[in-house]
Amino acid sequence: MTDEQIFKNYIGGQWQESAGHETFDNINPADTTDRIGAFQKSNAEDVAAAIAAARAAFPAWKRTPPPKRAEILFRAGQLLAERKDDLARDMTREMGKPIEETHGDVQEAIDMTFYMAGEGRRLFGQTTTSELPSKFCMSVRNPIGVCGLITPWNFPMAIPAWKIMPAVICGNTVVIKPAEDTPLSALNLVKTLEEAGLPPGVVNYVSGFGPEAGAPLAKHPDVPVVSFTGSPEVGRQVAQAGADLFKHVCLEMGGKNAIIVMGDANLDLALDGAIWGGFGTTGQRCTATSRIILHKDVYTEFSQRFVERAGKLKVGNGADPGVQVGPLISRAQLSKVERYVEIGVREDARILCGGSRLTGEEYDRGWFYAPTIFADCEPGMRICREEIFGPVVVLIPCNNLDHAIEIANGVAYGLSSSIYTRNINNAFKAMREMETGIFYVNAPTIGAETHLPFGGAKQTGNGHREAATAALDFYTEWKSVYIDYSDKLQRAQIDT
């Protein structure tokens, strides 16, 4: 890839420049002198063209038998698997996370592609009984139309795949607007679908920014389905944009995910989980472990060992071998972390390690921040309630399981949670009581698999789930079908 590379939008099967002829730069967050290329700064006109292309492609795609749609997805999955190394390298360059993690991100996209391809021969509805004789009842799934997909930068290929694959296997067509920080990985995914034989117009891609490209997509009257992953502030705008037309809106937003470590936990295991959950992806996952609720019996030992482990993490350019923690995605995200650390200090939380930007030759051209741990935190502190989305973990002491659950549930979000314990009663009680969409026992809060529903309770989302068959419920509309073969009028609820 050269410095001069210009990437285009993909609309109706054509690679096109923005009508506004403006571009923006995609920059490596580990080295801001490394410019990956220029992407189209799309506007409402580009978005409207992409929607028109998706609309035009819908009737034929909706009538394509799902197993035929699936054949294209199977091919795409295979191509992604063959190209995994290159795709991961591109992703580390634009997003920053270590190469091992970007391999995982591409793998998650492959998993979702194959999973949804398999749905081509399922897409099950129900057949059921009727209360009347000689009457047959069934429910079938119908596609809805054009889906507007707005995706974040932290899983630059996995999350686009979570949304595109179920949408298209169900017979919908798509316009995707990926985050402006990571437009290349979504483009690589779309290119792969094109090469796999997806007909023109089924998936359309416009790069650009939220206000100029995301907002017109969310608002457009020809887009009945909108799926968004990102911040609660933007999620609210997306929901409001869809409200007038009663759009189907799927929102996946923040988290403040907690691990509970009980006195009987395997501490080595809990430490491994806390390090991976807290500092993996530089804490930039919605599922990241940002709170650790420690039983008082293990508080001191865990804190000491956790700090020791965090201090040994190798922070650096994710493309370099041995690096465990990459940069933050942008200057804005770095500033947000700095702001929250100041808030924590003002709230009298005690910094055990980190607490500052990393400097020196290895770091000066990127957005690097030291893994940071706050101790002696009170559940009511802002750093214990608000999402930071960076390498910052708070330690909160607790007296017993009920206390731990009360603290864990005492936030507005409800994405993921976990407990480390050897006591099966504790594990099941926590499973029942934790107000999160995802729950782990003896594993950290990250690491969801594609064949289980993904999403959160409370203010993390709006009740929908991605992945698994749950995604099919979002991307289809049920049609209940009654076939009366009695040759007479039979009145439900009246004739017996």
Ligand code: UN1
């Ligand atoms: C996200 O952070 O938005 O469960 C997605 C996980 C990953 C997906 C995270 N499989 O951590």
